[in-house]
Amino acid sequence: MTDSLDTAQTAPADGNPVASAAAGTRTAADVVTKDLVARLTRGVVGSGRTANHTPFTGDVLAELPESTPEDVADAFERARVAQRQWAATPVRKRAAILLRFHDLVLQRQAEVLDLIQLETGKARLHAHEEVQAVAVAARHYGRKAPAYLKPKGHTGVVPTLTKVTELRKPKGVVGQIAPWNYPFELSVGDALPAFVAGNAVVMKPDTETALTALWAREQLIEAGLPPEVWQVVIGDGPVVGPEVVKHADYVSFTGSTRTGREVAQGAAARLVGCSLELGGKNAMLVLHDADIDKAAAGAVRGCFSSAGQLCISIERLYVHESIADEFAERFVARTKAMRLGNALAYGADMGSLVGERQLETVTRHVEEAVAKGAKLLTGGRPRPDIGPLFYEPTVLDGVQAPMAVCHEETFGPVVSLYRFRAEEEAIALANATPYGLNSSVWTKDGRRGRKVAAELNTGTVNVNESYAAGYGSVQSPMGGMGDSGLGRRHGSEGILKYTEAQTVAHQRVMPLAPSFGMDDEKYAAFMSRSLKAMKAFRLR
Template structure:
């Protein structure tokens, strides 16, 4: 797939030279589509498109309500058998998947690029993230899921064991922006915990999810344990939520509220990662070159279509001009491209809808007095949905870009004089997903991080340090969602705790001839003794 030969607008971002001339048709062949969709339950037809050209990429099965029901029936039957497989054997499947993913990454990098429009390096971020999660779960899940002994009400006499039991069938609704990480990456802990999964990926990025499913089946996952259904979100999504024993969703806050209400109405749990308006703070002592390079990664990776990317940048007034000079120069040098090879620094937006939001936010801000420091224009010379990475200054309410999530390559810069003021302004949003602090003083950076209202905060990095550390939980607060992925919490949410208590020798009630009053006295003395002995 080659880049446009049209000249870039004067002063616009350069276009990366194409080093791979393959087209979408060279990669997404009818044979590949037939192979990947073999396990999809669907009686209709839908289609996915490539943002690089806007053309149809593949024709795919479309699932009806009856198809969703059939997928759940198969998943329940297969899931019961999968739950009986020892956790250590389930973990070995994930470790084999890890190796296959790294060995065959070029295949999925092509698909991610064609379905999302990303630059290849940003597609590789997904491979990295999924490999890290697979390794973490493969090594840690058996330990985290094993039965645990607890102190009983009467030590020694009461034996208590906590079991972890899978929910059954997890309904997973995955978005389009990270089609490998937010499909396979979120499904792996569900499988490790012993669940089956019925997934509805976004139709536009379904091939990536289906490729991951095929790879995991090749690693040893029983085929029916992972079911995929396709179709319009408002049609298929509610059918998935209505049948699931647990629901996971990544997407907009508005839709997330609907998913949460539907799950709560059935008294099943849910985990939701929703929107963000993430802030980055550059303190007066920050290394400005490193901060500028970090801001480019934090703001413009995947063309800003990342829930944890930075959209608000607060810079100490004493260094603001020097920082902006460095940041703007790096932003203007970003190479746009749509080749299936490394070399481009930023790819396309995913759709006309995403482009419209970016153009509207930038245009309204400029009309109301904001200044474009860098970028600011759509780039149809490169592809139909390309937009330059854009820095705005002078953004104020009620400009939409000030408070609404843009989900594109746009960042607004604000100056501050006092760190407490910067924290207050960063926290002045209903969202709370991710944040970033840049300083040479790690201790102060960590102190400010603790004051920022966000599920993850990175010091001297934009988002990748916290997100990539799969041993630690990641998620949002407020309008950014509930629940966590990664870490023990990200695995154990796919289970129910079951407590088994065995009472030995004496009952928990009057016995051995004690009347009620005597039993109460004995228990009172015993409780005092346990506290004195520092028994927990």
């Protein structure tokens, strides 16, 4: 490891965004100690060895257990044994664990912020978005799970004579495949509703961000979760991922659309359910009456949070032609003022890309677009002087098909600016993609904003915000349409997907068959009269 992760940079003469956050003194070695790694990996099923690295320098962070297919099978076996007793635990006791976990996360957030930064390379403020999201999810399901899961009475086929109750039973053992870009929120944040619903979880985090997920597991166990209920397996996605799908009673996956299709096929072959949060090519619409300064600031947040490595980040900006030039000027000025940095401290506006593959994609998309006639308004350069995977926040103008950046997901700090004349045109352009994850509308007229939002084919739409308002409102479902996935997280759908609905119908007094001396014809006539009466009384 390097002696220090913190560097001070100065802006070059061309004014491109490179000023870093204030330098600090802590190193990766100060945070990721041998004792920490030994503590976090205790109980991980893995007979081999692998390693993860920090994007800030490319150096090894930790040696980790590596799981074989046999290890995965063993993890599921252990989880199944633990799940039976866990499911018998009253739901209010399970929910109380989430509330204790909420408090531990906020009390010890500095520890996980360091790990998130070291494993993903993101700025500390963007790491804190994960802390916020996990705390909100823990509080929500800690408070609401008993109501979501409680038995519900329904009107039976014959009112008063048929008593119907809907029960919710856990799926069993959920197989979760978590991504690298939000290793705290998209690991434990997605697992919390599965746990409180009475399931065990076998999780495969990305190897490069496994420490963050393991830290979350340690805190949840301290809050009261039985250790065997949450099993973690680590290894290459093509090796370990299919094994997780092979054994799971339900699969939760967040990642690329290509891999999501493979996961769905594997789950379908076994007739188990799955939820998939996949890619996006998200659009932001700036209408003619938008507050330009607020929209420009929102675009910076929407486009460059976590260096654009966010499924719901903005990659396409559609701006009304009457304000496009002024918006571009203010947006580019804000982008140029951004500070890039690798300090384990607040102050940087953007951090690093996570890996070589992301850097290659970003570089290819930008260079191809410029070569084919797009105009570079700012950015467009890697910054190896700050770290091996840093890339400047980049704004392109004049992008058009068949440039790859026009239609492919970049998943990096690159956004394309487009102009439109009419709202109908902007809506059509925003919808002209197979993806449908998130979108954003900016206007001073809230009613107009909500009207436009309803015409956009995305799972979430934010009016006068980029993504945080929709994602953070955890009572409401969040997920994708089209190539952006299946199922939802958050709200009732986010927990009920981890359950099986069971209907218990208790028939009383008389059977649903000829009785009390009725023959078939009289019974049919009786039931016909009853059905007409139920409609007349407006029964549902």
